Amino acid sequence: MDTKDRDLLVEISVMYYLEGKTQTEISKEMFMSRPKVSRLLKKARDLNIVDIKINYDSDDINRVAKQIQHRFGVSNVIVVKTLSSEEETIRQIGKAAANELKYYIKDGVKIGMSWGRTVKAMVDAFKPKNMKDIKIVELFGAVEYGDESQEYLSIGYEFSQKVNGTYYSLPSPLYINDVQTRKILMENPIIKNTITMIDDCDFIVTSIGVVNSSLPQRIWDAHVDPKSRKELLDLGAQGYLCAHFFDQNGQFINHPINDNIIGIKTDSIRNNQIMLIAGGPTKWAGIHAILKGGYVNTLVSDDETLKKVLAEDKKIRGEFL
Template sequence: MREVTKDHLRLLARVARMYHEQGIRQPEIAAALNISQPRVSRLLKEAVTRGLVRTVVTLPDGVHTELEEELERRYGLRDAVVVDVEDFQDDVIPPLATAAAAYLDVTFTGGDVIGLAAWSRTLQAVVKHLPQKNVQAAERVMQLVGGLGRAAEQVHATRLIARLADLTYAHPVFVPLPGVVATAAIREALLQDPDLAEVQAQWRDLTVALVGIGSTEPAPTGGDIPINQAGQDELRALGAVGEVCLHVFDATGKPVASSLDQRVIGIDAATFRAVGRRIGVAGGLRKLPAIKAAIEGGWVNILITDLRVARRLCR
């Protein structure tokens, strides 16, 4: 950068102070200093280049942009949302759901084919908080795994798919079968169902997958993975720490082979991982190992989580 005189530096400083500190518009500065407006514009740019003006962004309370950017950089995420849950120590789902609903409201802009893991308590809360769109925000909303749990819970999952479809003016696509069956033979027979074959073909059209991240760690309200205790014990013995859409993985995010694989009716791992935006909504320190493994293994590439988990992930 060329050397300049003190008089020129004095002019740079004066123009910069008038504009940035005193709020005087460029035409008024030009008139006051008897110089042209284009020159004022050039002087303001030069003041930035020479370091006379530095822009500092002060983050408001509850906004954690630096931490979100660190998560994106460290784990190769497309996006990250960090939610302050200080007032929700025992249950992080309400603030996570509110934040996720706000994120989806902005990012569902039309034409998407959305896949939903409908049994997740967190995602049920997300859909509850999602506002009605004014225009069509998605083409289809698809169930990613068959019905899980008791009959009443399966009905609730079906209603959740229908509700999200209503909110986005999309067409709902259901999996009309149970998500986990008793044996591999039963699964093979059910996979011949023509209705399921049609759903499987449509899974390849997905542009967004909205999922929870389940943990194999026992929880007071029961396990995250809707299988019996023997199945849970088997997964932990094999080194599994978490799951996404009933695809189970270890602490590094690598798939764990188990008997569960041959009994699940849902989207296959390759098709799921080919979805462009895979949004995981999960929080709470109990789930930290599962969340870390899910992002390290590339199961999700957009993460919505709480502040405590985010800080631990960036240590």
């Protein structure tokens, strides 16, 4: 974007957000259509020229956060308002997570980071911070075909650039079934070093995926073969955390795929501090399961998703009490 285009976005944003002019008033003053003004305002938000911050401190939001903390023992719960668009909800979750993450980062910290839409939203919203000796560690192999995947697979690297850190990648496929091939890959110096660092991470930033969804799920759709999908579903798979599949109680499933990961192991997930960033209409059951598993220290989500989690939890417990 050249300087002239950016100046226009800034000027229109100031008129709308600071001077309180309507889009119709701006269109007349700037000699352009009202729909064009609307598109430019959206573009200004997308480019973070306009950074809208909403104070979510309300009785309803606070009540949801406290209930999640009390019921599942989560130390820190950040809740944003669910918006009409899932994309905008994910963006708000990402902004809230970025704001929370800045309190966790200090010189010398090692952060394990996965990839996905919500983690990308957090990285996009994170304001650059000049730190010292920050290490960002990729949690599992991320070699994938298709140009459209690259924006998600470079998330950790992008974040490392924002904090003046060093990025440690895992240049490997996600799952390797063949024992000998996996053994050879694990001896690769780059892969071996990164896997060693995973166990030494101070905390993990991740989202979750769900299985058998009507919406695209990158790991489930692209990395799990049909035979394994059926087996996992038969075993009660609910979703996956750091590419490890878990059931409705948040317990990792006894299936070879969880042992075939090039990357983090289940013990490292159990023993680490986890910031879970997840929300939206398809994720509530997976979030409920992983909260029951007791892995999450910090949760960033949206209110309608967490209300579904609480309602389902109450229903299940009522059946057995």
